[in-house]
Each structure stands twice: as structure tokens, then as C-alpha cells.
Amino acid sequence: MTTQEAFYNYIVRFGDDSLILGQRLSEWCGHGPILEEDIALTNIALDLIGQTTNLFELAVQIEGKGKDVDQLAFLRLEKEYTNLLLVEQPNVDFGYTIVRQFFFDVFRKLTFEALCQSSDEKLAAIAEKSLKEIKYHLKHSSEWVIRLGDGTEESHTRVQAAVNTLWKFTNELFYQDEVDQKVIELGLGVDTSLFKEAWQLHVEKVFTEATLTIPANTWQHEGGRKGTHTEHLGYLLSEMQYMQRAYPNMEW
Amino acid sequence: MSTKNIEELEKEFQAKIDADIKIEPNDWMPEAYRKTLMRQISQHAHSEIVGMLPEGNWITRAPSLKRKAVLLAKVQDEAGHGLYLYSAAETLGLDRESSIDDLHSGKAKYSSIFNYPTLSWADMGTIGWLVDGAAIMNQVPLCRCSYGPYARAMVRVCKEESFHQRQGFEIVSLLANGTPEQKQMVQDSLNRFWWPALMMFGPNDDNSPNSAQSVKWKIKRMSNDELRQQFIDVTVLQAEMVGLTIPDKDLKWNEATGHYDFGAINWEEFNQVIQGNGPCNKDRIDARRNAKENGAWVREAANAFAEKRKKKELTH
């Protein structure tokens, strides 16, 4: 794998995370538990779609084949998407949505903080711009994890169930392979293993306040970074890609 | 303290209105004025919220990243409009949650247009162009409405609505100048939305019972028919600009009146939709009711948590 290929894949992974999570969150629009949260979730979706656009713009530049961001976003096959399994998981309820977001936000914040030091100026600039948004997302998701965890018996049960279900996708946040090795060597990307502990500590701290616990069964799933997904992604993509597939080669 | 009788208060109130002095929440106002405004503002708020659904229907299928972002932002704006309007209605003593319950029970109304389905991507253009366009026609005069909080909310809302209208028209003109499939898609969309958009202005003036009093109170500043005519005159030209055909064979320019003549509106359809029998009335209300019911545990948790925190602060 050339450096160029590795860096391209590296960026697309982050872009796919933003895209798929943004798509999931946008399913909430008009259906939120309160109007203020409808607006907040839409806002996060909007930030994530914006991040996707910035990351994909950089990716297509690196690739240099003259593709546009929409080809990348809408016209790949399922196995060509390299997002984390976590972000493609269905919304289920507000509790699942918040827990999924929280795990992701803690990881994103740590990763993007480090990416501000990337030797690639453009990536560093995207990381810095996104970081402002990510900090707000993390504040929002942390506050809700605590509120729901330490709210009523029902909310505690629901959010603990979400934690129990989604925990198995958290190790994959720190998945690294030859793509990462290559970009880390060159200072383009970051070694996420360095802040795995920080992630765990942050989560534990919030969970303590929320009276939530990490499940006993810690068997982990992975595959997203290599294009092997859960059953949920295919449906998400068929909806998301509908227009581009049904009406190819048109401007919208 | 001299007590003024009701007639004197009413006289002073009307004098203020005639002098274009805004009525503020703590000012005396006739009960009927308060009730009329509460109904009008809450209906408007409900329309913003229900109006999120037909467009929200296409967010996950938007054809490009840019369109997805623009549509998300637009629907989010509508939620924001709902929030300001509920707040404006709260200044009159309306309780947001009970007013929302009235919407869910069918007691409160909302704009009939949102009971029509969005069947293609082109509808995202048409809705912005026609529906936000009609909303602007209705709402610009309300920026001068006699009730201060409503007038101020309308100023803010209208700015965003005109942005939505331009974005919608941009989608429409892109499709109208696009491939044959896109042209057909947008013409079909116009065919479906044209008449319902005209109905947004409400019944003909002869059949609009509340209008005269509302005009006197400056809650309403132009009649339904005047607004509808204004909308048609502007929109016909825009359709011509992009080469779309308005689905009305009786539409023609009238030299004498300086306006377009247009065909008969199907008021039976309008009444049926208002009464709950439109293509999507049930789906829209069900979606809103489900959102509220499914979110009950979240709101309860937030309240319980806030209570716990308050207690903690008191004991520390």
C-alpha cells in the first residue's frame, strides 16, 4: 500500500463514521422526544454531514481521480464503506442514540485533538474546525447519559440496556491496521492506542455519575474498518443511495 | 384607584390599535382578542411542527451531501419557528404541552398543506417555493400585527422563510433545466402542490367568519383573497421563468384588473382535508403523538434528575 492509498483510506474511514452517524441521527428529525432535542439531534447530524463533506473533499483530492464527494458518499458498495460498526447501529430509542453518540464523541474528541497536530495541514485544519463541534456534542451526550442514568428507574433500565448492547462495538474504536501504521509513521495520522486508557477513564467517570455499569461480558465485535458490517448497514445505504442509484449521473 | 368599566377599557384598547401602538403581554386586552390570537399563534406553531414531517420524509434520501445538509437545516429552522411561536403564545397564557395535546386530539388545527404526501425529491423544491412562498405572503403582513410578541416572532420567522423560498426555487429551477426525468419529476410535483398551495390562504372572504374582526384588531392585515391573488400573480411569473406549466387551464392575465384570473378551487377537498380526511392527516398526527409518547420517559427522566439535583444542592 502506498502512502497515498493509506492516507486516502485513513480519511475515508473518518468520513464514513461521520456520514453514517449523521444519517442515523437525521432519522430523528421531526420525531424527537422534545422539540429542543429534535433541534439538538438535527444540529449534530448537520455538523456530521459537514465534517463528512470536508473529509471527503480532502480524500478525493488525495486520490486525484477527479471524483466528487457525492460519488464517495453515495455510490460505493456496502463492503466499500469503512465506518465503525457502532455508528451504523439503529437508533432504537433516545437512550441507545445517546449512548452510541457518547461512546463515539469521547473517541472523536481524543482522536481529533491529536489530529490537530497532523503533518498534513488540511487534515489538521479539518480536525481543528470539527473539534469545536465535537466538544459540544460530547457535552450534550454526556449530560444526557447522566440524566437518563440517574433519572427514573425506567430511564436507568433503558440506558443500561443500551450500554449492554453497544459495549461490544467499543473496542473497534481503537482498531488499527497497516493503514494506521503507515500514516502514523509519517505523522499524518495518530496512534489511537495511546489514548485508549483515557477513553475508558472518561467513560467510567461519566458512568459513575450516571450510576451505570460496564457489562460483564466484554466479548468484542469488529469488521467495519475492513468493510464487513452488521446487517443494519445495507438498509441504511439502500435508503441513502436511492436517488443516486435510481437517477444516475444527474445534478441535484 | 379609579376603576374603569369594560367599555372604557375597550375604547382605549381600540384607540391604541388604531394608533399602531403594539399590545404587550401585560396590557389589558379583550378576552376575545386574547382567544383569537392564542388560537392563531398556536395553529401557526403546530403548522411549523407538523410541517417538519413531509420534508423530514426526504432527509435520509436526499440526493447529495449538500442537499442533505440544506434540508436538515431547513427542517431545523421550522422546529425553531415552532419554538418561538409557542413562546409567543405562552405570553398570552397558553400552555405549550396542553396545546400540543389539543393538536394530537384533533381539537387544534394546522395548515392543511402538510396533509399532502411528499412523493418525490422535487417536492422538496416545490414545498420551499410554493409552501414557504405562500407562508411568506401570509406572514409578512403579520410582522405589523398589533400584538408585539407575535409581530416580533414574525419578523424573525419571515427572514428564514424567504431564505427557504429561495432555496426551494433553486431546486425547482435546477430540475426544470435538468434531464427529461427531472423535468417530469418537478412538473408532476407542481401539479400536485399547486391547488393545495392556493388553499393555504383559507376560504374565500365571503366564507371567512373571523376575518372582519381580525382586520379591525390588526391581527390580520390583508384578506385571504387578496393574499391568494398576490401569491398567484408572483408565482405564475416564476413558473414561466423556469418553463413549468401551472396546472390550471383557466389561468390567464386580465388586462382590466391587472391580475391573473384563475380557475375554481375545490373547496370540498379543502374542507375534507381540514376535517381530517386528507391523504396524510392521520399519519402526521400519529407521528407527532408517537414522538410525544415515546419521549415521555425521557422527559420524566430529565425532570426527576433535575429534582434530585435540586435536593442535593439544598442539603449540601
Ligand SMILES: [Fe+2]
Ligand atoms: Fe417556518
Ligand SMILES: [Fe+2]
Ligand atoms: Fe411558517
Ligand SMILES: [Fe+2]
Ligand atoms: Fe420555512
